[in-house]
Amino acid sequence: CDLVHASGGQVYMDGANLNAQIGYCSPGEIGADVCHLNLHKTFCIPHGGGGPGMGPIGVAEHLAPFLPSHPVIETGGSMPFGTISAAPYSSASILPITWMYIRMMGADGLKKATEAAILNANYMAACLREHYDILYTGKHGYCAHEFIIDIRPFSKTADIKEADVAKRLQDFSIHAPTASWPVMGTLMVEPTESENKAEMDRFIEAMIVIRREIQDIVDGKVSKTDNVLKGAPHTIDMTNADEWNHPYSRTQAAYPLPYLKENKFWPSVGRLNDIFGDTNFFCTCP
Missing domain, CATH: 3.40.640.10 (Type I PLP-dependent aspartate aminotransferase-like (Major domain))
Known part of the structure; x- marks a missing residue:
């Protein structure tokens, strides 16, 4: 200043x-x-x-x-x-x-909320640091109340963008965090003070599974163009259809973790072309 x-x-x-x-x-x-x-x-x-x-x-x-x-x-x-x-x-x-x-x-309560928000963000960042690059941490490796996950390295190695990860999170019944802000090609996670440890652990586990799925693409084990990330999100209509034209299974698509078979919030729609929708407006007025 x-x-x-x-x-x-x-x-x-x-x-x-x-x-x-x-x-x-x-x-x-x-x-x-x-x-x-x-x-x-x-x-x-x-x-x-x-x-x-x-x-x-x-x-x-x-x-x-x-x-x-x-x-x-x-x-x-x-x-x-x-x-x-x-x-x-x-x-x-x-x-x-x-x-x-x-x-x-x-x-006192507001001060404790600040402490919890910072603690939650640093807990999640520490758990994910060995799987993803975390941007803009301090000299001791800590963040404030939010942290930024860098997805850009996977664009070259696996043709995976931040939107692919965001859409795949829907298959885990998780609403994606802020995408491409404040850095293009990243996800910004803000747990705040109100998320409990179980919910944070659920997000962490999902991101670790997604990182393994990305590595399978990098290693050539699965297709770069037809994989669980490029096909996400998978709706109940898609997984229940008679025809299934993907090289991965319905279980991989809809139930990447076992608990999802008993407790899952299904995506309402499949993948949309975000860029096309943002650049081609149409009026729905009568």
Whole structure:
């Protein structure tokens, strides 16, 4: 922050990382000029199916006069630059949940949540480090509340991308973590403080099995174009169909771990072409 300020710049801090900071440091102490405080993850609100995030935006004292105004509700600074939101206080259905969470947790509880989030992320990263490259750890090999799994090396050796791993996780009844953010070709895992050890171990085991499946491709034991990752996710209709044209078995496809035969959440649809869908919009309006 000091380097940016010395050059005449302002620092905007991503409040998404507060899950590793509450009770231990603050944006003001760090020296940020602006910071948004995401309510999702850090303050109890789910991500709403992938976003968008919401929460207050805090500014340093010298920027307060420029905060936006509103034509109906009195808000903003003495020199506002206009209105940027239809609802300056955001959603009345969401904010009380965060308020109750903070009140019930208290200062000590919020600090313990930070500790648990950091511990959970480092536990998972340590378990997966011998199977995958973990990016951007500190000098002692630790991470904060999230860690990044590098899938890029497998692109050359097995033609496996991060999307293939993400879709394969659905066969384990696991919703994939953030893909290709903040680094292309990676998966970012954020267990937070609320995941129990059994659930974290379930994800770890799935990722280890997937790593073995990738190695089978690297070693030439299975096809690069027709394998359990390229075919994922496998729906119940696919595995129950009379015809099965893959070189791997239905069991390998749908039940990569034994417990899935008794407790499985089936994917609703098979593989979609994400890039085609993102670049070829069509209207579903009547």
